[in-house]
Amino acid sequence: MFHGEEFWLVRLLFQRGLALLYLLAFLVAAFQFRPLVGEDGLLPIEWYAEGASFRERPSLFYFVPSDRAIGLAAWSGVAVSGLVLLGVPYWLPAGYATPASMLLWTVLWLLYLSFVNAGQTFYGYGWESMLLETGFLAIFLGAGSVAPPFLIILLLQWVLFRNMFGAGLIKLRGDDCWRDLSCMDYHYETQPIPNPVSWFAHHLSKRVHRVETFGNHVVELAVPFLYFAPQPASALAGIATIGFQGWLMITGNFAWLNAITIVLAIPTFSDGVLTAVLPISAPTAAATPLYLQTLAVLVTLVVVAMSIRPVENILSASQTMNTAFDPLHLVNTYGAFGSITKTRYEIVIEGTTDETVTDETTWREYRFKGKPTDPERRPPQIAPYHLRLDWQLWFAAMAPTPRRHPWFLRFLGKLLEGDAEALALLAEDPFADSEGPAHVRAVRYRYRYTTPEERAETGRWWHRERVGSYVRPVSLTDVRRRAPGWSAD
Structure with a gap:
């Protein structure tokens, strides 16, 4: 169990999903970063370079704050994401697959960290930190025939837990409408960017909206504790989370917040669960290499130590949402829609x-x-x-x-x-x-x-x-x- 032999297929699906989100994020950067935060952007990149030290907000653009560097970094991210999405490390001989995978995921993390830390207001969203935190852990999952370290699977579940549970707590502590179950009366109409289904969801009956709001509390406050339970409870919690996020995707435009939460829910499954319900099979994985096990232990110790402040924040009556406590966005606190706007x-x-x-x-x-x-x-x-x-x-x-x-x-x-x-x-x-x-x-x-x-x-x-x-x-x-x-x- 420590070697994670039961998560080879889980890792494969997780990596493909995360690579697709990285690809999307870099495409957004390629098309939008320069007019928003470029040399002559709405918030010029020199404002970042002059207003913060590299130690406070590390970014490649601190040293090269130019549109050319921005374009090169964005399209390089697109290319590397494509390689990972295609599973290129899995094409390599056994001894090279994991090092190649670690190199590609590290490049993706470093490039996107540069965009987030230099992006100022236009990159101040919780899903940016979530993509970075998740992408950092993906570096240590391995590739090829070897099994992923179970500790990294557990850390991914920890990211998912903080995402969901933090969102649930900040709602209870925030707007009264979350406590009287009326928030969904307003949400679909006042959300940032409604989609074609939002109008219809808004006009559902108030009774349905009350059930929705109560269900939100169940999925965000109770279900997350089952992520760490044995199967099939963990998988059932993952299914509930995916269904919940799927409904949010159907009824609104929340960038990739819902999509990355769905990807993070994949590690709540095991290969046995996936092969039992899907027409797929998983190979017998080789043991996790010692160096990867060692790195997984070191990463776990770092994450445990850095989780203290996020946990204190979650438990605090003055909880803040979507906050990075370190410049590398390694362990963050999350939470969405603690208050609901009543008028658009x-x-x-x-x-x-x-x-x-x-x-x-x-x-x-x-x-x-x-x-x-x-x-x-x-x-x-x-x-x-x-x-x-x-x-x-x-x-x-x-x-x-x-x-x-x-x-x-x-x-x-x-x-x-x-x-x-x-x-x-x-x-x-x-x-x-x-x-x-x-x-x-x-x-x-x-x-x-x-x-x-x-x-x-x-x-x-x-x-x-x-x-x-x-x-x-x-x-x-x-x-x-x-x-x-x-x-x-």
Whole structure:
């Protein structure tokens, strides 16, 4: 059992799932990191390099803060992820498979650590730390014919436990609606990026929503203790977790949060369970090499020592969510949606070619890939892909001004300049076939889902009501004067 002979197939499935998520994460970085955090990004990478020491936030970009380095790192991550996804280490002779696997997983972890630590606000999500913590443990799973170390399987279950149990506790300590079982009355409508099923889930009966909320508490607070139980209890807990996360994937866009939790649930199974229910078989694994066993013991000791602060946080009445306690993101604390927003606010950005803004000015809306700007547009399916700008707009809309979001005015400046990389983050540029805008503005709206009767009559998914100006009309000159760090050149 210590050698983990019963987890060869589990490891294979886990590694493939994690490699796919790494591939997705690096594709997101390849397409979005430069306009968001590049040399001339919304939060320029020099702000990271100048604002933190390498020891505090280690990243390759601390030494080479350039768009070229960003592109090279992102596409290298895509390539290495592809090699792992294809199982290249398993093609090698027995003595080379595990060292090759360790090398590839180490490269993936180091590259993605560079993006997360330099990504500032746009990489401040719990699933970033979760991918790093999980990816670090994957380095020590081995490959080829050898069995994975059981201790590493156990540590992966520990990540899953902290993810689920932390989310359950922060809900109980957070919003009253989690205690009176009413949170799901609001969740589907006010979540960051609703998907096509969210509208229908929102209109389920209140009785169903109460059952959903109670079920959430069971899956997050009781089920996680079974991850460490003997089979088949551990596998049943894994199935419950996968089903729960699958429902969240069906009814919302949460980047790869749900997907990585599903991947982390794979180690709750064993080869015996998988072969009993699936038309697959597992080979007889060779014993885990001594050097891999030794590394697994050392990693376990490090994780146990570094788990003290996350455990203290979980047990604390002032629990914080999604926090990394070390610059390498090795052992973190997790938790999602401790509070639920009851009202949905959206920022709608508009532009005009008018050189002088009057009451007669005609404004044209910019449309985002994930945001419900157009009330008639069906909510899109985005996840597990991550639209980082759209997520930050959800946070920004919670406040009546952009004072706490220094990137927002810079984004308006990019629109006024017609910056191609910034515009690529959008679904539609209303000025694509004409001269760019002379002025842009941001308007704050209150959105709610239409009722079934309203949708049948109008075809609209959303009803919206203007509640104020987020940013009054500004020109490029205005932005250059007001936006932090903006160059007038």
